[in-house]
Amino acid sequence: MEFDWLFFLEVTLAGLGSGALLALTALAFVLIYKATKVVNLAIGEMLMVGAYLFFSFAAGFGLPVWLAIPLALIGGGLLGAIVERTIIRPMLGESAISVFMVTIGLGSVLVGLVEIIWGAAPTQLPEFMGTTPLFIGDAYVSRKIAIGFAVASIVIAAFVLAFRFWRGGVALRATATDQGAAYSCGIDVPKVFSAAWIVAGVAAAGAGILVGAVGGISPTMGVFGLSALVVVIVGGLDSIAGALVGGLVVGLVEAWSGTFIGGEYKLLATFGLLILILMVRPYGLFGTVEIERL
Amino acid sequence: MRIGALKDNYGADQALFDTAVQRLWLALGAVALLAFPFAASDYWLYLACLVGIHIVSTTGLNILTGYTGLVSLGQAAFMGVGAYVVALAETRLGTPFLLNLLAAGLVTAAVGMVVGVPSLRVKGLYLAIATIAASFILHFVFQNWTAVTGGTRGLSIPPAQLFGLELARPFALYWVIAPLACIMVLAAANLFRTRIGRAFIAIRDRDISAEVLGIPLLRYKLMSFGLSSFYAGVAGGLWAYFFRVVTPESFPFVYSIFFLAAVIVGGMGTILGGILGAVFMTLVPEALKLVVGLLSPWMPNAVAMLSPVRTIVFGALIIGFLILEPHGLAEIWRRIRRFFHLWPFKT
Numbered sequence: 001m002e003f004d005w006l007f008f009l010e011v012t013l014a015g016l017g018s019g020a021l022l023a024l025t026a027l028a029f030v031l032i033y034k035a036t037k038v039v040n041l042a043i044g045e046m047l048m049v050g051a052y053l054f055f056s057f058a059a060g061f062g063l064p065v066w067l068a069i070p071l072a073l074i075g076g077g078l079l080g081a082i083v084e085r086t087i088i089r090p091m092l093g094e095s096a097i098s099v100f101m102v103t104i105g106l107g108s109v110l111v112g113l114v115e116i117i118w119g120a121a122p123t124q125l126p127e128f129m130g131t132t133p134l135f136i137g138d139a140y141v142s143r144k145i146a147i148g149f150a151v152a153s154i155v156i157a158a159f160v161l162a163f164r165f166w167r168g169g170v171a172l173r174a175t176a177t178d179q180g181a182a183y184s185c186g187i188d189v190p191k192v193f194s195a196a197w198i199v200a201g202v203a204a205a206g207a208g209i210l211v212g213a214v215g216g217i218s219p220t221m222g223v224f225g226l227s228a229l230v231v232v233i234v235g236g237l238d239s240i241a242g243a244l245v246g247g248l249v250v251g252l253v254e255a256w257s258g259t260f261i262g263g264e265y266k267l268l269a270t271f272g273l274l275i276l277i278l279m280v281r282p283y284g285l286f287g288t289v290e291i292e293r294l
Numbered sequence: 295m296r297i298g299a300l301k302d303n304y305g306a307d308q309a310l311f312d313t314a315v316q317r318l319w320l321a322l323g324a325v326a327l328l329a330f331p332f333a334a335s336d337y338w339l340y341l342a343c344l345v346g347i348h349i350v351s352t353t354g355l356n357i358l359t360g361y362t363g364l365v366s367l368g369q370a371a372f373m374g375v376g377a378y379v380v381a382l383a384e385t386r387l388g389t390p391f392l393l394n395l396l397a398a399g400l401v402t403a404a405v406g407m408v409v410g411v412p413s414l415r416v417k418g419l420y421l422a423i424a425t426i427a428a429s430f431i432l433h434f435v436f437q438n439w440t441a442v443t444g445g446t447r448g449l450s451i452p453p454a455q456l457f458g459l460e461l462a463r464p465f466a467l468y469w470v471i472a473p474l475a476c477i478m479v480l481a482a483a484n485l486f487r488t489r490i491g492r493a494f495i496a497i498r499d500r501d502i503s504a505e506v507l508g509i510p511l512l513r514y515k516l517m518s519f520g521l522s523s524f525y526a527g528v529a530g531g532l533w534a535y536f537f538r539v540v541t542p543e544s545f546p547f548v549y550s551i552f553f554l555a556a557v558i559v560g561g562m563g564t565i566l567g568g569i570l571g572a573v574f575m576t577l578v579p580e581a582l583k584l585v586v587g588l589l590s591p592w593m594p595n596a597v598a599m600l601s602p603v604r605t606i607v608f609g610a611l612i613i614g615f616l617i618l619e620p621h622g623l624a625e626i627w628r629r630i631r632r633f634f635h636l637w638p639f640k641t
Contacts (some may be wrong), residue, residue: 034471039419090617097365100419101558102616108609115602233423268434270429275412278424282416284615293503 009139011259012252014100017145017250020152023208025228026235026243027159028203034238035175035196038088039100042107043204044225046083049110050076050205051125051212051221052118058126073202080201084194107222111279113217119121122218125209148210155206155242163240172196194214227254228276236287245285296307310480310486327476331468341580345469347532348572352556353565354525356456356628359554361486361561362518363498364413365422368406370430370549372523373404374436376530377540382442382450384534390456391461393472398523398531403430406523413515417501429550436542448541451534461535473530478525483565485521494518498563537569555608559615560624570623579604 025047036151041044054072059064063071087106091099134141163169174182174250175192209219211224231250235242250270257269283289301307319545329337353367368410376398383394413421436443453462454470461467462596477616485491493514496504505511534540552575560571593599615622 011553037438062307087613087617094616094620096418097422098558098620100365100422102613105555105609105612107546108551109606109613110609112602112606112609115605116599120602163368173616186458196391226430229423229426233420237419263435267430268315275424275431276426278416278420282420 006139010141011255013139014145015252015255016248017141017149017251018255020149020156020249021073021207021214021247022224022228022231022251023244024152024155024203024207024210024245025159025224025248026231028053028157028200028207028239029232030235030240030243031159031172031200031203034162034231035172036088036193036207037096038103039096039237040103040200040224041100042083042103042110042222043228044222045107045110045114046079046201046204047208047211047224048114048217048219049079049215050201050208051217052114052208054209054212054218055123055206056118058128064173065126069209072112072207076201076203076208077198078201080197080199080204081194083201083226084197088137088197089190089193106227108212111219111222118219120219122216122220124216128213142214144210144214146215151206151210155203159203160240168192168195170224172232227270230270231287234275234277240289241288242284242286244286298359300306304472310487327472331465339468341537341576343467343471345576346468346475346574347529347536348553348556348576349569350478350532351526351529352479352553352560352572353479353568354522355553356557356560356562356565356568357494357525358480358518358522359489360561360567361498362494362515363553364410364417364515364518365419365554366425366522367422367547367550367554368409368429368432369526369553370545371432371532372402372548373408373533373549374432374540374542374545375405375523376527377534377544378436378443378530379527380531380534381451381540383447384451384454385449391456391470391640392553393532395528399527402527402530403520403524406519407516408524409523413519414512419631426547429547433542433545433547436545441541446542448539448544450539454535459476460530464536467532471536474528474532478528479565479569482525482568485640488582490514490517494565497637505553506598550561554607557610558608559560559611559622561624562621564624567622567624570627574623575611578607582607615637 001054007139025043028046029043032038032043050072054068055070057071062262063066072130082111083106087102088099091102091264134143134146170196171192174185174187175189179189182192191252207222211221215221231246231248232243232291234249235244235246252270253273254266258266262267277284299313301312305314317357322561330342351373355366358364358366379398380394380403381395383389409425412424416424430627437446453460454467455461456470459466461470486495492496493509496509497511497514497518501511504514530545533544537544556571556575557568558571559574560569561567562617569613580603583600586597586603590597619625
């Protein structure tokens, strides 16, 4: 059988598209980790809440899409702020494992709340992107995935620029490097923590809307967060570039393994990749190597 | 009221149960355990068996997470390995009951040690994530190695046979599960009076220092993984005999979180914590069911709310305990005990 290059190209493009969404989610994750050293396992659930907020604004209240999206994003930011103030702040100074477990508990609470408010049945987001297929050369690309890719790339680019040039971004990087030193330079570290969670909440909500538009929404869509977890491990927990590269790599691996080996191998391939990376480069491709001293 | 306990040798200081009052309570507890099956209904016996299984598994995880400081989110998957081993041994080989349980423990210990291999290079969160990956890979094997595991349909198991008796009902299984749970908990408690157990604690407190003190890290970390998985495997084997059907869905990822939550809620790094946590986390959903049953005449959709409310309560318990009572139920228990010890003098 001859290898179907066109089909391969289409699968690759789809993989890159979902990889961009993964990268966006991973970015939210990295943002929180960089600023507060919290591994937020509830990122998938925050993403889900964002998608459901958009669902109720757009479908429930019948608001136009251009209004529903910002509202959902604000809702996501609010969620991030609330979580930071009520759950993460009291855990300041506790061991990393405890905080990690707290976010697992948070994920469980969010899933339960979503099920109570919106029900457990999966639904579709209202159509807002159009369905006309796009073609790059001869290759077919789903319009949603293309839009998702474009939006994710723009947002990620904006983030990278903000980190580089915006005052708040610099404050965040300073906090990530050394909290004490940042404090003594007049940076309000607690505010940076809050800001990181808010921005991450917004990013997660945005990713949730895109993911939900592609694959529909359900209370179990937080599983997407597990793939994002693999992305950050592959890329390095505290590296933005790592989130990008890792996102695309994991997206490609998922698409290729899902198409050419079989759908059930998707998770296996991702987690196999994770273990491989952990064995070879424990701190990820671009992560900071922690040096332990006695 | 206790004025003081005089200990004149090192052995007495190390004893697990050091006062006569404690031994008295222990004896009373043993009598209660013996009398329980004759007094309780089938439902309570079912719960007791489930609690026993969870105690074994939670104690295992406590050895790894609470005492060695290696966080694992794969305990349920390890239980699954044990359950499948038992199911296969029972249906294909027909080997005796206790041998199957032992085999389940040993095979799972081997799997656990393989999963533990990354623990030399990575620790903390990275290790937790590696165990998540391992648990999903094991789940994949359960689901897709159809020739052995029966795929999504799973395997069903005939009732256990012991000394010619058929252990089918909770009443019969209780007499296996309860003693086994007691033995394994006692074994775990004793473990921490030995060199191995102390090495685990040293590794938890600071692994580099432990290495400097002459504790080979890889060997002891793998040993901890092996022991913990052994407990999980035996618990999984009991689980298989108890429910008598094993499917990949029997051991979901949340079940692993359940065990970690039980360790946290009970109190990390205390044997009592493992027991209390397992009991508490098993009974809370049942209590919720009871509440929902009481509410249902007034709230028509109360039953439909049960599952999400259970999810919320589960998460809220983890959060609440970590924020408000990080040392868990064991610490509450100790405070209560101290109150009674010092009672008339300090209130």
